Structures are given as C-alpha cells and as structure tokens.
Amino acid sequence: MGQTARVSAVVWISAVSLAAWLWLLLCQGFFWRTDVRLPPREEPGRWPSVCVVVPARDEAAVLPASLPSLLAQDYPGRAEVFLVDDGSSDGTGELARELARRHGGLPLTVDSPGEPPAGWTGKLWAVRHGMALARACGPEYLLLTDADIAHAPDSLRELVAAAHTGGFDLVSQMARLRVESVWERLVVPAFVYFFAQLYPFRRIGRPGARTAAAAGGCVLLRTEAAGRARVPDSIRHAVIDDVALARAVRGSGGRIWLGLADRVDSVRPYPRLHDLWRMVSRSAYAQLRHSPALLLGTVLGIALVYLVPPLALLGGLALGSPAAALPGGLAWLVMTGTYVPMLRYYRQPPWLAPLLPFTAFLYLLMTVDSAVQHYRGRGAAWKGRTYARPDAVADEG
Template structure:
C-alpha cells in the first residue's frame, strides 16, 4: 500500500513539474508574430521538394501558386526522381491555374553519397532560386491559405531568421484522431515552442512542412550541405540557424494544412517509426530511458489509480487520479486545437503505449539493418550513439 502511495506521489510530482516548469509545452497559443507591414517586402522563392507526390499535388500546388504576395515571388518544385509523373503534373496544374506565381519544375537527379533525398532537393532549389531574400521550404502535401506567404514574411520581418509553422494535420479517420494530436503534443513536449522561440535557449526545432528563412542566414550558417545527411532535417536546420546566431520561431498554424491522409494504423506507424529512433540518436541508452520515462509519465497515473481502487488505499487513489487529471489537462488544449472533445485526453495512456511500440519497432529495424525507407529510397541503419 505504501509503495503505491510513493508511486502516486512520484507521478503527480512529475506532472506538476511538467505543467509548471517545462516551457508551457501544453499551450497552443504560439501563433505567428508580427503585425507591422515591412517597409520593403523581400523577394521570396518557394521551394517544394517532391518525390512521388502526384496524388496530393492537385490539392496543394494550386494553393501555393495562388498566393497573394506584394513583391516578387516564384515557386520552384524540385522533382526528386519521381516515377509517377509528379513533374509533368505540376506543370499541367500551373498551366490550368493561369495567373499566379510563376512555377519552375526542375530535377537534380539522385542524391550523391552522404545526402538525403530531401536535403539534396532543397539545396538544388536554393541554387535555382538565385539571389532572393527569403526562401520558403514547404512540403508537397501542404496547402496554404491565400495570404499564408504574406503572413509568414511579415512574421520573419519582425526580427526572425527562421519562422516555421506546424501544419494542421488531417484527423479524418479513427486512427488519425487517436494518434495525430498526440504526435504534435509529444513534439511540443520534446521541443517546447516557447523555449525554441527564446533566443537565450539552446532548444531549437522547426516543422519541415513550412519553414521560411533568410537566405543570407542560411548561407552564413553553412548552407544545406551542413545538414546534408540529416533524416530529421527540419530540427537539424533550426539548430544550424540558432547556432549561427539566428533567431528561430516555431508555432502552430491556422492557415497551413496537410492534405496527406493516414487512413490505417499501418500508415501512421510507418510515418512515426521511420524517424523515432533517429530522434534518439540511435542510442540504446536513450531508448531505454525514453521507454521507462514514457511508462512512468503516461502509464503511471492509471496504474496507481487502478491500484488505489483495488486495495492500494485511498491515498494512492487520490494521487493517481490527480496525476491522471493533470496529464489529461495538458493534452486537452491540443485536442481542442484539432476540434476534438477535451474529455478524450484521458485516453492518452493508450496512445502512449502505441508510441512506445512504434519507437521500439524503429529501434528494431535499425538494429537488424533495415535502416530507414521512404518512398522507395533506403537509408542504411546508423551506428549506435553509445
């Protein structure tokens, strides 16, 4: 009985600390800064890396071409060795759109050794862009509201070198509703947005679907060649910019949305497990620590609560219930951001179990040499960080 009371005290303390001392990671209030019109609007190149994206381009590319921007802007779609007609479809969509931002479709060929396909495509797009002031990296599955580019530039001009928005992901299916809000929640727990946005903090991150940055800052930081092998390229890019003295801002989007669907658990599983172990730097020590930490934080509250109900004593029941309530309370804002009822936050332990299994599967694939696979391109398994 005393053991469960101690466990309850530990998990409640952990959650109270996370609630009050971890950068308000649970808050969904970080939205684009800046409301003053720039004196001189900078020129912008929108770079879209695209590999086998013919299925989503009709829902996304027209929204990029239709941007209302008060200065020079162009769109560069980098066809990354697609075999589904991605490049040809993009050119057709641009012809159908008629007036709008001009589109250039280019292809750099296969990435050289040491580069990932996406970083190679982005680097090629930057070279193609020429001497522009700002570069917007946006994924092929991302749709933008007509004034999205203008608002992103306005935010960047308010004093930032890199501005990134976490696109609103689809939650149309049962599995998406269960897993996607938690995906963003866990990302914010790992990289609290307020800490990312604080110049004095070493925490740096970005959301790769929508990243606007100053071209001069990128060049000063070493260019994309400095992160050429990064599988989690967005976080690596933000760290690069921050280490070079640049200011980084990351927040949630309202006008930037992903059109990509993950209808099956298998689809979401592959999306998350593809990079989960990479995020842990392929370290068995970090893997064990992460699994134990997730078990303590997310399974501890319901375990103590159930123990309190089945003989662990009223103190254990009270502590477990309180910890579970605090945990759910931190998740509820993200659920409301996605338009879901806050009461579903009490199901977070079940979702956490899935994330633990996905992370373990990611480590298993690396351990047995499967590496990382993305749209037919394989990256070899990395060595352990230990």
C-alpha cells in the first residue's frame, strides 16, 4: 500500500511538472527563442544628439576594456560621454581621464556626485548626476550604460536608428556576458535564460503589453520620456533599477523594447562560483519584493519545474514505474530543448543543456541565501553599500 501511494504521488507530481513545461514552451512568449535582436531600422534624415552616462564605482579593472569602445563610437550626430565616479577608491576617475587622453574620440567629462542621500541607491544617484550634466547639452537621447560594457563602433548609431524607426522611447539590449570559466559556462547562460522566462522579450516590445523590463547595461532612453517618467527620481530606491526604469517609462505612456545584443559585451569576469553567487544573491530577494510568501512560492516553483523532472525519472525507474518515469523524462527533455538556443547564443556546447536542473538548484540556494542575508542586515550589498527595503526607507523618513 505504501509503495503504491509513493508511486502515485510521483506520477502526479511528474505529470504536473510536465504540464508546467508544456505551458512554458507554448504560452510564455516563446521565451526560449534567441532571435529577438534589434528591430528593423532606417537611418534618420537628421541624427539626434546623444549623451552617454556611465556610472562607475571602483571600475579601474574593467575600464580599459570598455571606455575606449564608447569614446570610439562612429556616430554621425553630436555625442559626448559623461562618466560619473561614484566614490571610487581605486582611481577610476583619473584612469578615465587618462584613457580619454590616450585614445581620443568623443568628448569625455568625469565628475562625482558625492555620497548618495538616504533613499537613493549609489548607482541611481550617479545616474541622476550624470543626467543632470547631460541635460545642460540638450540631448534628444541618453545612453545609460554600465562601466563594464564594451560597445561595437556602430552600437550607438544602431540603437538610435532602432528607436527612431520603431518610435520607441526606450531601447535596451541584454549585453552578452562573459563566459570563459567553468562556473561562468554553467551559470551565466542560465541567468539570461531565467530572465527571459520572467520577462519574455517578445511581449515587451508589443504596444500595450503589460510586461516591462530592460537590461541596465545598455539602455537608450529618449530624454523627453525620462522627464515624463520622472526618472531616476521615481525609482531612486530600486535595487533592480533596469526593470524599475522600464516600468516607469511604460507606465508614463512610453514604448519600450528589449532584446539580445550581438556586439554589446560585458567584460566583467566572474571566474569563481563565489563571484556569481554574489551577483545573483545581492538582488534575488529584492526581486521577490522581500516577501517570505513569494520566497516560498519561488522555492516550490523551482523545485517543481526544474528539480522534479530528473528526480521523477530516476525515482520512477527505481520504483519500477514507467508511468512515473515517462512524464519526468519528457519534462526534462522539453527543459533541455528550450535551453539549447541560449547555449548556442553563448557559443557553448549543447551537452550542457541537461545540466540545467543542477544550475537551477544553485539559483534556488542563491535565492534563499539572498533572503538570509537580508534578514541579517546584509541584503542588497554591493561594493561596500547595503540598501534597505524601500518601505523601510520610507518609514525612516
């Protein structure tokens, strides 16, 4: 009787997992496809002016590989770069000036806003300062890009052409992250895969769509839309600032677009599991709005969708129950198939795809650790700063 009950439970759980994967495959905006790239574009008759804003805190290690690519932009209109040194202790600001002297190219201004006031994240305070400097030049567009992002020479003109042709107020590209170490190969493609599962790119670009997201490493923003959405002031406490920015622009009536990049790359290395763990765990609980209920639901959801299929297959075989093993095996097969396109995008071998349950288990642990660190007072910690939950900031105010 006990054996029958166990088999029946495995059959039902594996069947639910398979149903979840069939729904994800067909009904979640075809999130697994990687062909959402810059939309069709035509060069404008008059190239609008653009200011590039780069928030930078202790970025001396990556700046030589990224800043020269911005200075070397082949843009037919007026463009200049504003690098905001956010309290760096490694000489980031002086290095930026030296790189500009050495490489030439677009005009570069380096400035510092001082420490952020209560209720602001350091990055958004730096972005606010950079946008204020840029507005004095009257640009029609702002390119918000991180200090670790390297751009191909035509990146800016392609972004502007896409925004002009499509009538978009925000055009964002998910930079291709570095994938070289063993842990980067296991974790990084899955990071983008999970992001696309939460925010299917195809849905974001549709007029009237409710899904909104951006990738903070590369965001072209119409200056008028930024003012209408009151950014960054309206999102000043957001740890996941790119998604908050996209929601603010869409909420104020703007049109947005997000897709994968072809020649916009992150040069920041994450060679160890510890480095990747910190990258994910610092904001995972903020993504869940610091809700224990959402945390529990996420843990159960990851377990059902990613861990049950291989466990059901192995458990069904161990129990001698094809009825339990078959749904688990089919769910694992669908999971593997949907992950292969992202591995191809990252130029990784397809045999890594069946290892996705292991990577998902790592993400589950990172998410739980994010919550633990939050309740220990170390949540959302990054480069020497720790940010409180937004409602806690409001209460203190």
